[in-house]
Amino acid sequence: MANRIDAQLAFLTEACKLKSVLRGTTLCDGSRRENSGEHSWHIALYALIMAEHAHRPINIDRVIRMLLIHDLVEIDAGDNPIHGDHDPAAIEVIEQAAAARIFGLLPADQAAAFRALWDEFEAATTDDAIFAKSIDRVQPVVSNLASGGGTWPVYKVTAEQLYSRVGSKVERGAPAIWHALKARIDAWFASTPNS
Amino acid sequence: MANRIDAQLAFLTEACKLKSVLRGTTLCDGSRRENSGEHSWHIALYALIMAEHAHRPINIDRVIRMLLIHDLVEIDAGDNPIHGDHDPAAIEVIEQAAAARIFGLLPADQAAAFRALWDEFEAATTDDAIFAKSIDRVQPVVSNLASGGGTWPVYKVTAEQLYSRVGSKVERGAPAIWHALKARIDAWFASTPNS
Numbered sequence A, B: 001m002a003n004r005i006d007a008q009l010a011f012l013t014e015a016c017k018l019k020s021v022l023r024g025t026t027l028c029d030g031s032r033r034e035n036s037g038e039h040s041w042h043i044a045l046y047a048l049i050m051a052e053h054a055h056r057p058i059n060i061d062r063v064i065r066m067l068l069i070h071d072l073v074e075i076d077a078g079d080n081p082i083h084g085d086h087d088p089a090a091i092e093v094i095e096q097a098a099a100a101r102i103f104g105l106l107p108a109d110q111a112a113a114f115r116a117l118w119d120e121f122e123a124a125t126t127d128d129a130i131f132a133k134s135i136d137r138v139q140p141v142v143s144n145l146a147s148g149g150g151t152w153p154v155y156k157v158t159a160e161q162l163y164s165r166v167g168s169k170v171e172r173g174a175p176a177i178w179h180a181l182k183a184r185i186d187a188w189f190a191s192t193p194n195s
């Protein structure tokens, strides 16, 4: 038991580093960039509140577990903004190694279980993972809209890019949310000069 | 449906402010103070990983939901460190008003459900709430130990204070975790001059 708790606390202490990984999005008030730890809390809350809008039946508790662990690999791999310029294959290699290292800190049974849950999220083929991926895309858009466009001007993001990079994923898992979001996105671009 | 999503997004955007509420504890590396949003993520992860150590049978998914929402009232009430100097009755009045305002942003059915879950956490009489409260006390201690004592010297915290303020709550919900933690606390105080 002592060894088990030691391993679990080592994992949880390592996880603390996710609070120091900065994302491409700011807080809703635009005051600073968001970190991946607080982002993970926020989207778990999003999923809990918006579960009813899932396109297909989901197990919301599995979705929340996925979202709590989905970004841990960023401790080694960093956050790679969807509007950024990066090599997906290179990132995947780093993230796979990160998953092995970080989940490997846990007792073997938990390491296997949480690694499998992360693999499921990444593969995005089950209904739970598809909804989890939708929610992961919704929150940054809402934050950007709340802070008057947030980092969109920085990345020179267009409405069409949001349709393809965000809309396709959100619509797949939660079409009603995408419907509401698209109306807000369109209103923002219509009212913003040079966007 | 549109009104429902509008209300849910208003609540979730308000919740974003929890990332700007600073706690008395630092990150595990001592680099800065922790905020209540990332703290909420971290303890939800703690609960998920350490559920097996609950003293009595719990529903871990209810515990996680509780922990995701447990600190939202701090948006209005602020964080009140357990080693700080404050009036519990005055804080309770403010937190009750905060709960009414913040959960009240949700559609009525969700407002009632999440308010009830928060009330259950606060009352700390059900097995789920008792375990959730234990976990909420464990994480700051582990962070403080990881950063070489963290804010304990600032608050002039003694081992006896940790036994009474932390130990009593952790032991009630998760005695095996308290056993492991107490050994670490005792070792820290034994090795730290003037503590």
Ligand SMILES: [Ca+2]
Residues within 6 Å of the ligand: A039, A070, A071, A136
């Ligand atoms: Ca994410």
